[in-house]
Amino acid sequence: MDLVIALTINGLVWGLIVALIALGLSIIFGLLDIINVAHGDFFMVGTVLALVIAGTTGFWIALVLVPLIGLALGLVIERLVIRPTISAASLTIVTTFGLSMILQEAVRATFGAQARRMAAPIPGTVPLFGLEYDVYRLFAAVFAMLCIAAFFLFLSRTRLGTWIRAVRHDRETATALGIPVTRVCAFTFGLGTAMALLGGAIAAPITTVEFRTGVDILPVSFMAVVIGGLGNLKGTVAAAILLAVLEGLISSFADPTLARITSLAVMSGVLLLKPKGLFAGATR
Amino acid sequence: MMASRIKWAGVAVIAAGLACAPLILEQTGNLFWINVIAEIMIWSLLAASVNLLLGYVGLLSFGQALYFGFGMYGVAIGVSHFGLGLWPAFFLGVGAASAMAAISGAVAVRLTWHYFAIITVVFSLIFYFVAMSAKSITGGDDGLSFSTPALWEAAGLSLTDRVTQFYFIYMIVFACFAAFALLVASPLGMRFAAVRDNENRASLIGINVYLTRWIAFVIAGFFAGVGGALFALFGRYASASYMFYHVSGEAVVWSIVGGTGTLLGPFVGTALLILFREVISGIWENYLIAVGALVILVVMFAPRGIVGIFNDLISRRERSKEGREDSEIEPLAQAD
Numbered sequence: 332m333d334l335v336i337a338l339t340i341n342g343l344v345w346g347l348i349v350a351l352i353a354l355g356l357s358i359i360f361g362l363l364d365i366i367n368v369a370h371g372d373f374f375m376v377g378t379v380l381a382l383v384i385a386g387t388t389g390f391w392i393a394l395v396l397v398p399l400i401g402l403a404l405g406l407v408i409e410r411l412v413i414r415p416t417i418s419a420a421s422l423t424i425v426t427t428f429g430l431s432m433i434l435q436e437a438v439r440a441t442f443g444a445q446a447r448r449m450a451a452p453i454p455g456t457v458p459l460f461g462l463e464y465d466v467y468r469l470f471a472a473v474f475a476m477l478c479i480a481a482f483f484l485f486l487s488r489t490r491l492g493t494w495i496r497a498v499r500h501d502r503e504t505a506t507a508l509g510i511p512v513t514r515v516c517a518f519t520f521g522l523g524t525a526m527a528l529l530g531g532a533i534a535a536p537i538t539t540v541e542f543r544t545g546v547d548i549l550p551v552s553f554m555a556v557v558i559g560g561l562g563n564l565k566g567t568v569a570a571a572i573l574l575a576v577l578e579g580l581i582s583s584f585a586d587p588t589l590a591r592i593t594s595l596a597v598m599s600g601v602l603l604l605k606p607k608g609l610f611a612g613a614t615r
Numbered sequence: 616m617m618a619s620r621i622k623w624a625g626v627a628v629i630a631a632g633l634a635c636a637p638l639i640l641e642q643t644g645n646l647f648w649i650n651v652i653a654e655i656m657i658w659s660l661l662a663a664s665v666n667l668l669l670g671y672v673g674l675l676s677f678g679q680a681l682y683f684g685f686g687m688y689g690v691a692i693g694v695s696h697f698g699l700g701l702w703p704a705f706f707l708g709v710g711a712a713s714a715m716a717a718i719s720g721a722v723a724v725r726l727t728w729h730y731f732a733i734i735t736v737v738f739s740l741i742f743y744f745v746a747m748s749a750k751s752i753t754g755g756d757d758g759l760s761f762s763t764p765a766l767w768e769a770a771g772l773s774l775t776d777r778v779t780q781f782y783f784i785y786m787i788v789f790a791c792f793a794a795f796a797l798l799v800a801s802p803l804g805m806r807f808a809a810v811r812d813n814e815n816r817a818s819l820i821g822i823n824v825y826l827t828r829w830i831a832f833v834i835a836g837f838f839a840g841v842g843g844a845l846f847a848l849f850g851r852y853a854s855a856s857y858m859f860y861h862v863s864g865e866a867v868v869w870s871i872v873g874g875t876g877t878l879l880g881p882f883v884g885t886a887l888l889i890l891f892r893e894v895i896s897g898i899w900e901n902y903l904i905a906v907g908a909l910v911i912l913v914v915m916f917a918p919r920g921i922v923g924i925f926n927d928l929i930s931r932r933e934r935s936k937e938g939r940e941d942s943e944i945e946p947l948a949q950a951d
Contacts, residue, residue, distance in 0.1 A: 366729065366732065368864060412911050412915070415915045416911075416914055416915055416918070418918065419918065420675075420728075420729075421669065421675055421867075421871060421875075422871065422914045422918055424675070424677075424864075424867060424871075425867070425868050425871045425872065425910060425911075425914045426910075426911050426914055426915070428864050428865075428867070428868050428907075428910065429868070429906075429907040429908065429909075429910035429911040430907065430911065431907070432903045432904070432906060432907030432910070433903070433904050433907035433908060435903070436901050436902075436903035436904045436907070437901075437904060439901065440900075440901040440904070546861065550736070550740055550860065553733060553736075554737075557730075557733050561729065561730075586748065588744050588747060588748040589748070591740075591744050592741055592744050592745060592748075595737050595740055595741045595744070596741065598737055599722075599734060599737050599738065599741075602726065602730060602733065602734050602737070603722060603725065603726075603734075606726065606730055
């Protein structure tokens with residue numbers, strides 16, 4: 332029973348982090364209409380940068396710096412490689428695939444191929460439902476939740492956020508109303524990238540840090556985006572948590588591969604039966 | 616007329632060049648490159664399978680490695696578990712891949728574009744994880760090695776001979792590309808194009824859109840399966856890692872870099888990127904950075920691929936010739 336509880340809570344924590352990453356993927360997808368294959372590698376860069384920066388200045392500064400670096404990285408990448416190939420979705424798959432190769436190999440060249448682990452910034456455990464649970468994991472869950480809330484507040488309460496929603500809703504009208512659509516798109520890509528790197532920074536102490544981790548996180552984020560319904564941001568969050576808890580629950584009595592196969596099967600079912608997502612109709 | 620003659624001359628030059636390649640390389644002692652070219656031909660089938668769907672029916676599949684994997688495992692399991700000979704194992708692999716494509720295609724072609732891309736990658740991931748966990752059958756991560764059966768015992772032909780193996784692969788790949796060319800020029804190929812260009816119009820003139828897409832999907836699975844079966848015979852090895860979505864992604868990249876919607880685009884793209892990788896990897900340890908940059912640069916400056924540029928050049932030359940006779944039309948045609 333303890334194992335079931337522990338793995339379910341682990342699933343919940345992980346689900347919140349995945350939700351943050353998947354939201355980044357989802358706004359990029361919704362606004363620029365590109366399938367960003369490099370998104371998982373942005374997460375990976377986040378974990379690596381967090382480990383490196385935490386080693387010199389401490390983890391808390393890394394947690395602030397990493398998303399800012401992500402924003403800058405996203406803006407540069409958007410300008411250099413995304414904007415010139417935005418004309419066709421199939422081309423952006425190729426450019427982001429090339430980007431993914433470059434990011435992975437650049438990290439391998441500088442950081443090394445060795446998988447590393449990072450010490451928890453908040454040591455110790457607390458009693459939770461009858462078991463001793465890592466304090467940092469709880470912090471990670473709460474922090475990810477706050478970031479997600481901040482993201483939704485940003486979208487609904489700030490001018491830039493309103494612009495993003497306007498461009499998502501109707502690009503032509505937004506242009507006619509004088510919204511700088513090109514710059515809004517660039518910022519959205521930067522924001523999505525920053526969210527992936529931030530997710531990486533939060534996850535760094537509870538996962539292995541190496542150049543390959545992006546390859547695993549990418550399908551999971553895509554699943555959350557699709558099951559939640561393409562373009563349905565709240566659905567994405569719900570789906571990410573649901574999938575991670577489901578995988579956690581199943582892996583408490585079967586091996587993790589079976590858990591992964593189950594969530595993939597759930598996803599194909601959703602795609603075929605409710606292509607607009609599990610929560611279509613529930614929220615807008 | 617001129618343009619198509621130049622294109623077919625290009626095809627003939629490549630086919631003849633490949634046929635002579637092992638003889639020349641053997642003379643000059645570059646035996647290693649015989650295998651590199653053989654591998655390029657094999658992978659170009661996977662790229663061709665992506666191209667059939669993306670370039671001719673307008674469906675982006677991100678899961679063609681699944682059918683490549685079925686072809687590969689069909690051969691490996693046929694030989695090592697059932698003790699089959701070369702051809703029965705080969706047909707088992709290709710048959711398994713086509714059957715899998717028929718089953719998953721029946722479901723996948725109900726969706727289009729992003730949803731189609733995602734369902735294909737999901738299917739391939741499911742079987743990737745299945746292959747990873749069914750270690751007793753597939754060997755999982757470590758893979759499944761086997762010794763290759765004789766090609767034709769009476770004549771003493773065996774794939775262990777590098778040159779024999781090359782021509783074996785060459786013949787099958789050549790046959791596949793010839794079938795591909797016939798297919799896209801056939802009435803069925805016209806139906807593919809009609810569905811790609813405008814699905815509504817196609818269904819209004821009586822084309823069954825789902826059925827057409829499904830047929831294309833099965834044929835694409837067949838090509839990928841042939842590639843996988845050849846790859847298993849070539850490497851005497853099958854591994855779940857070749858079913859991962861990264862392999863499918865690479866095939867999409869090869870196909871787009873070479874030029875989708877063209878016969879030889881996938882081959883050119885595969886050849887360029889594999890040759891580039893082989894050359895650069897000897898010089899620079901982190902060669903994948905260069906490969907990634909090359910891929911990005913090609914689609915930036917040649918969005919229709921390398922063969923696409925070549926075709927544009929030919930038709931522009933053709934047009935400028937006609938333009939001399941009728942210079943009024945030329946700017947309009949350019950603007951189009």
